[in-house]
Amino acid sequence: MKKLLVALVTLLPTLVFAAGPSVHLDKANIDLTDKASLQRGAQLFMNYCLGCHQMQYQRYNSTFEDIGVPLELGQENLQFTGDKAGDLITNNMPAEKAASWFGNPPPDLTMVSRVRGKDWIYTYLRSFYRDDSRPFGVNNVVFPNVGMPHVLQELQGLPERTHEERMIDGEMKDVYVGLKSDGTGALSAGEYDQAVLDLTNFLVYTGEPMKLERTRIGWFVFGFLLVFTLLAWFLKKEFWKDVK
Template sequence: MKKLIIAALTLLPSLVMAAGPSVALDKANYDLRDQASLQNGAKLFMNYCAGCHNTQYQRYNRVAEDLGIPEDIMQANLNFTGAPIGELMRSAIPEKDAANWFGAPPPDLTLVARVRGADWLYTYLRSFYKDDSRPFGVNNLVFPSVGMPHVLEPLQGSARLETVTRMVDGHEVDTPVGIKADGNGEMAADEYDHAVLDIVNFLVYSGEPIKLERQRLGYWVLGFLAIFFVFAYLLKKEYWRDVH
């Protein structure tokens, strides 16, 4: 519990300024019961995100067991640091170097879905656009002045910000209305959206791996309480029968 609190406090300073302008968030229709989605999300996350970001409150063997991935496949294809299967999932990038390159160490993402929400993550990962004024040549509609590169650009391709011109107080103002990919990525637009949803699904799982089990046990507890209530009510009637 102490480590989870520390992780949340670590994330908050990095994300508190991420609200950005008033951007409508797209609905992330993730499904924690979709094992194929979780496996693909884990694969994409480890290949494109884990080079910089930790999920250091997860362990390789726990993820492998929960997602139905054989441990040998996990070690061979999703563990790029050579850590033992029982180790925490840390990135290979030294924190000091990351701070020098990006201005601050990339935040741990174990709890990011719980801190920001699945809809925010889903919209954020689909809102990068080309901006030559930024250090990495991209900006983000949800998180303006973002300090990270668009690591999924090979999949999505280059994207540009679409705007409309409106009159505000007698002046023409360009207002952002969305992002348009140029179609030069490895995936079509709908394929990229699905890939992002898989990553979000994996991060939602990472934030609370026991969520489905907790919900399952909750139904049993409610059922027990309902049955207990019946017996308690009958006992009460029997106990007070002679009193009344």
């Protein structure tokens, strides 16, 4: 027991460090029934994310079907690798070279929403800022010292950390108040937030493609159990009505 306690005390600083700083996460109000949003999110993923990040547990044809895109139209506009419709969504980036370029191989994103959560993804993609000390010239508030470039920079522009002086404990201090884009992006701030929400929506879908169907079936099961319970109750009353 004494050795176990010593080990736990030794590991405590590591566990605290692994937990990372507490960062406020913005609410991602996604809607998996919004096929237009899912289609826009798929378009963003295929154009900006697939070059580095795979979805090796998701297939093109099932994705097109689920988000309401005709197969031929999906292959023409969302499938750039020449793979077959039934192939998994992968890329050709060598893992060894990716590790040397980015520090670690870019993770597969099929289940990222199940691991990180939709609010984390939504906030993370809106939290890049200029940092000339980093290899790709950017850092991230949610994921400090991230090895990923700001792949959506052409849409958002390059945000800067903004500060303002505030009175704290009787002293004027320079306080970080948020990020502000430099205005070079193709989208306005509101349009960029919507684009990130669409991409987040798509990533949540790929994390659990059957969620809507599972929910629909669940209501049928609930209804069946309710009817069965009522029938069983009436049957019990009928059998026991003459028993005193």
